[in-house]
Amino acid sequence: MKNVITKTLVASAISAAMLAGAAQASVTVVSWGGGYTASQQKAYVDTYSSGEINMISYNGGLGEVRAQVESGNVVWDIVDVLPSQARTGCDEGLFEELDRSIFLPAPDGTPMDEDLMVDVPNDCVVPQIWWSYVPFHKADTFSGEQPSTIQDFFDVEKFPGKRGVHTWANAIVEMALYADGVAIPDIYDVLSTQDGQDRAFAKLDTIKDHVVFWSAGAKPLDLVNSGEVSMSLAYNGRIGGAVLNDGADYVTVWDGQVLEEEWLVLMTGAPNRAAALHFLVHASSSQAQADQAKWINYGPMRPSALPIMEAGEPWFNTGVNIMEHMPNTDEHMKGGILANPDWWADNGQAVNDRYAAWMAQ
């Protein structure tokens, strides 16, 4: 216990010192927009009293980040990035490696880096959320038997209608292999071989003529709503947002969901470095992570946030229980595939080229 107090004291002392040095200019945080940015605004920014935070949106990717760092004209401070980008960006020195001791430990004293659902990939990253690619449909789409597994997504005879799928290869190739009978722990070993990739694409061929492709996160909801497709893959938070906020009648099939990490990083040469660091400490605390789940059903990256949420149920802002909508509960993780960002950093280009060629056929 004494350890915790010391650590907290040290952390707050450092934070206070940094705050003193922080400029008055507002910190620019770049994120994905939509309900996700709104949840970050509510959970992190609105609860933050030590400075001004300005949330803006981008389309993902490291193109803009690299351009800013290489030209020496950095205007962003903090960026919300996907797992493979968190790795390449840190390798290339686009993001700053952070002193891990400044971050707040969990309520039980576990340091942040040990209070994560994955091994921390490098010293650049600050934990955000878990999100997942997951299939969903309208509750009244199918009469009789309802889709319940990932096989059903690939079975257009049993469950007729088109399928909404995104225009890049991540997640869908893992799902294809899982639906084809590969055990979850073996998926990336199988995918690493030529035969395994052939097998995944052969499975994709079975729904090729029934696929409607989307690239913007809001699109799958449109597709399902208008009846253009009967089932679609989507980001789980988009589905949850429609269900929890707008009362939409969507059913999520959690089996075969592919979970992805999401991290915050500090730009190398960030113009408001000190203030940005102070905000990162705030935004990565267990409490702030739990707070975000009040506004969106993405899972906190720090397990220590879960007990806070469970104890506070109904935790969601509209007064409903949130745990059953989270992607990373034990129940939903049974058929859950943890995406392997290192594998994707190695093989992403080749597999995505092949996927693009497959789409264009």
Place this chain on the structure above:
Amino acid sequence: MSDTSLIDSKGQLLTNDGVPLKESLRKSLRRTKIRSFLLLLTPLLFLLIMFVGPIGSLLSRSIDDININTVLPQTFAQYELWEDKSILPSEEMFAAVINDIRITHKLENSEGKNIGKNLLGKAGTRMTYEYSGWRSLLLKTVKSATSVNTRSKEEIKPYKWEAPYKEQMIKRDKRWGKLEFWQSLGAMKDPYTMGYYLNAVDLRYDANKNVIQKADHLKIYKTIWMRTLKVSLMVTIFCLILAYPVSYLLATLPMRISNLLMICVLMPFWTSLLVRIVAWMIMLQQNGVVNDTMLTVLPCIYEGPINLPFFGETNIDLCFSEEDRIPMMYNFTGTIIVMTQVLLPFMILPIYSVMRGIPPSYMKAAKNLGATPTRAFIRVYMPQSVPGVGAGCILVFIVAIGYYITPELVGGKDGLMIGNFVAREMQQTLNWGLAAAMGAILLAAVLILYWAYDRLIGIDNLKMG
């Protein structure tokens, strides 16, 4: 003043001040030249700084392979000595990799900040473009190769790994024993490379830097290039077919009505591109306005079995029913339709302004001389509108060939163009070399088109208005 005073001894004309006229003229000409050049200087500098510079520097990335060559110089030197590339290289090459890693890892910039780690990170990204898996293999090896024995008492602590390396490296990661990784180094060994250009047209280097075809399932860009060309041509043709009669109307109707029509042309032109695209989505999607209307309006002529001569009893379906809904969005068709509408004003405006300048008296004269209206139109009017048609076609084609946002939103599976892949390489995979190569090819295509137009029709004939 006598005449002689204006001519000097050599017979040159002199001005009033006694300076030779030639000299004086040259001076004043030079002054005008300098003045006009000074006036031009601002736009010229603007062009250089804002346009030529950035484009040039980006294009230079399409052949630039310097970074990887500064990171692994010894390795590439050893690569040249590796004779039989069907067996694993010798210990020297393995040792060269470790040496290169150790030297680079310690590199500092002028301010004493370590830059070596990031150079290695960039090298890993670069090498993965050549062969999947390089990134993690290199970074894993960096970790092992640079870890030092912290318990040593010496001032410069020795590395944990010692020569010979070959066995250890393969034991540590069996990928070091795979020939494909070593062979892929061949494509990166020179500081300047055509590799990105080859990649952009589905070719690649083999271990000896011979140009070969990519594996079939990775061939993607040829299809995309052909499609880009096809879309641009089709959009240009459709725009021309639609724009010509409209422009003719605009140019020949009385001013009052044609102004009204002009506003109809310009309104969409001033409307946000995104708004127009979304409007098309609502109209054309599978459950959209057009399909819904067809479903309710089209009568059901006949559905069921019918007894046909020769064929016997056949089921025919002359109904437009649920499953007949036409896919017009998120595919090739959608891209063509939306791009044609979006680019139509670029065709109408130049044709219109040229047509406005064609005197109506010519047509009257042709008819007076006995030509039928059709003949007069084809022989007299159309040739005069060619400069406008040429300008419109070139304008639409050039804008279309690099189009990005429309295909991105409505292209779906088979409507994506090369611009979308440039964006993907710029933003997602960070392969700027490949993006630059594709951009350079696109630029070259446009320049060739311009040149061909100049040769065939003459650029002087181009009239934007």
